Amino acid sequence: MSIDLLRELSEVIGVSSQEDAVREIVLRHIQDYVEDIRIDPLGSVLAVKRGTGAVDLRVMAAAHMDEVGMMIMGADADGALRFKAVGGLDARILPGTRVLVGPDQVPGIIQWVPVHLNKSRDTVAIDRLRIDIGATSRDGALKAVKPGQLATFDSTLVELGPTVRGKAFDDRAGCANLIRLVQGDPFPFDLHVAFTVQEEVGLRGAYVAARRFDPDVAVVLETTACHDLPVDDTEPDQTTITRMGAGPAITVRDRTTISDPRLVRFLVQTADAHDIPHQFRSPQFAGGTDAGAIHTSGAGVPAVTVSTPCRYLHAPHAIMHLADWDNHERLLRAAFESLTPAVLNRP
Numbered sequence: 001m002s003i004d005l006l007r008e009l010s011e012v013i014g015v016s017s018q019e020d021a022v023r024e025i026v027l028r029h030i031q032d033y034v035e036d037i038r039i040d041p042l043g044s045v046l047a048v049k050r051g052t053g054a055v056d057l058r059v060m061a062a063a064h065m066d067e068v069g070m071m072i073m074g075a076d077a078d079g080a081l082r083f084k085a086v087g088g089l090d091a092r093i094l095p096g097t098r099v100l101v102g103p104d105q106v107p108g109i110i111q112w113v114p115v116h117l118n119k120s121r122d123t124v125a126i127d128r129l130r131i132d133i134g135a136t137s138r139d140g141a142l143k144a145v146k147p148g149q150l151a152t153f154d155s156t157l158v159e160l161g162p163t164v165r166g167k168a169f170d171d172r173a174g175c176a177n178l179i180r181l182v183q184g185d186p187f188p189f190d191l192h193v194a195f196t197v198q199e200e201v202g203l204r205g206a207y208v209a210a211r212r213f214d215p216d217v218a219v220v221l222e223t224t225a226c227h228d229l230p231v232d233d234t235e236p237d238q239t240t241i242t243r244m245g246a247g248p249a250i251t252v253r254d255r256t257t258i259s260d261p262r263l264v265r266f267l268v269q270t271a272d273a274h275d276i277p278h279q280f281r282s283p284q285f286a287g288g289t290d291a292g293a294i295h296t297s298g299a300g301v302p303a304v305t306v307s308t309p310c311r312y313l314h315a316p317h318a319i320m321h322l323a324d325w326d327n328h329e330r331l332l333r334a335a336f337e338s339l340t341p342a343v344l345n346r347p
């Protein structure tokens with residue numbers, strides 16, 4: 001069952017630079033369906049799914065294995081752990097969340113001023129937050145956890161009927177769909193798949209993966225923010241971005257990329273032809289994906305990102321609609337079945 005694959009991939013811990021446990025799952029699920037598996041020097045998994053040879057096109061499909069988290073910087077005299085964010089974290093959602101720290105997955109909680117004392121309603125600053133692992137001294141804390149070790153949210157996947165809740169759907173939901181595509185029938189061309197590392201800290205794995213593959217065209221499988229609940233209208237910018245349940249979201253532009261208009265048009269035509277619900281991620285300068293690195297690699301690569309909308313990304317409990325996730329995979333499958341060099345013709 002595909003939800004078991006999503007569960008396995010999302011519950012495992014793989015903060016940027018330590019994607020080992022994710023990589024092991026990816027390898028196990030793709031090894032019987034691909035050739036030329038290599039783990040590149042940075043740790044990304046690169047492989048080729050052989051096609052029928054009917055279409056002469058080097059196509060790259062990428063999803064990132066890493067998730068956001070925290071790096072331990074040291075311990076205070078009372079045993080509380082100082083940390084810095086790895087990837088984009090909003091300090092305001094951290095207090096009270098459970099985390100797992102270091103290779104031994106030491107359980108901790110992110111502490112904040114108790115409500116009884118916090119009369120001033122201070123702004124939450126990440127530098128003032130600490131991880132409490134129950135230690136009572138610096139020495140005690142540093143026996144269990146070392147500076148430089150990584151932590152992330154302690155959270156499991158929960159099925160909620162049409163939706164699921166869990167951590168790290170960004171981008172394990174994308175990884176799972178890339179695995180599902182790899183396990184399916186061959187496409188007309190060889191599909192060059194990259195499960196990349198270190199996207200959350202600057203698209204680093206994708207830079208070198210794209211150079212290795214030197215593709216003609218690239219598609220990035222992602223999740224993207226969904227902000228479709230009633231909001232505080234005193235905030236100046238309340239862009240919805242995407243709506244949950246409205247289908248996979250095609251990126252037109254984000255902070256790092258303007259998607260290739262020919263690929264955007266092709267994806268919309270493909271979705272229409274197959275009756276697959278879809279939406280545009282509202283164009284804005286926020287956010288970025290591996291496409292930002294891939295489209296400027298080599299002599300340039302036409303690229304586009306297609307995402308499953310998720311509420312509460314980069315938080316302990318994201319919520320995703322399973323129909324969106326399935327349609328994300330359907331849209332990309334249909335696109336790969338009909339993609340030809342003619343799509344890239346210029347008028």
Ligand SMILES: [Zn+2]
Pocket residue numbers: 064170171199222223
């Ligand atoms: Zn992502």
